Amino acid sequence: MYIPRRYEEKDTEKIHAFLRENSFAILISVHDGRPVGTHIPLQLETGVDGKDCLLGHISRGNDQKYSLTAGAKVLAIFPGPHAYVSPRWYTELKVPTWNYISVHIYGTVTLIEGEELRAALSRLIDTYEHPLPQPVHIDEIPHHELQADLRGIVGFRIAIDEIQAAYKLSQNRDPQSYHQVIDHLSTGDEASRAVAAEMQKRKL
Helix, strand or coil: CCCCHHHECCCHHHHHHHHHHCCEEEEEEEECCEEEEEEEECEEEECCCCCEEEEEEEECCCHHHHHCCCCCEEEEEEEEEEEEECHHHCCCCCCCEEEEEEEEEEEEEEEECHHHHHHHHHHHHHHHHCCCCCCCCHHHCCHHHHHHHHHCEEEEEEEEEEEEEEEECCCCCCHHHHHHHHHHHCCCCHHHHHHHHHHHHHCC
């Protein structure tokens, strides 16, 4: 991903928090010379080797499974909030632009199955069920239902080889323009307000 230096984020803790909050990613691989992608949740974890990885699964009916072989290289795209920025919001008219946050992760695939896959699915369920009033645990799911689901998916771990994080948030603007952009985005839709909140944290 092309990232001008002023927009590049290198704070690992901040990036990890973003990945956990925006875990519904686009997983891209190459099958027969053609890029293919699937929209799936990818869970950030630390592996037994102490290295960061992403855990996920796709349907066994998904042809992308043919490209998710041991050692395959993949790209996971985690899109974040984004918003249009009008030149009217600057102290001097400039061209319009778009503010956004996006993280690209390049990694290497290892397939998982059996008890390891069940444990990964259990942790995934716990992550999203935990905040709910009556969280469901994997042990509550009828055995035949769970076994049918496990037979119908292909699980994998992606060892993280490289992280590219772009936080394009008007860092190239003067302080007054920067805060005027925040003010306007704060009155917009949910994504615009999320961009404004991230800009507010930085406070040029």
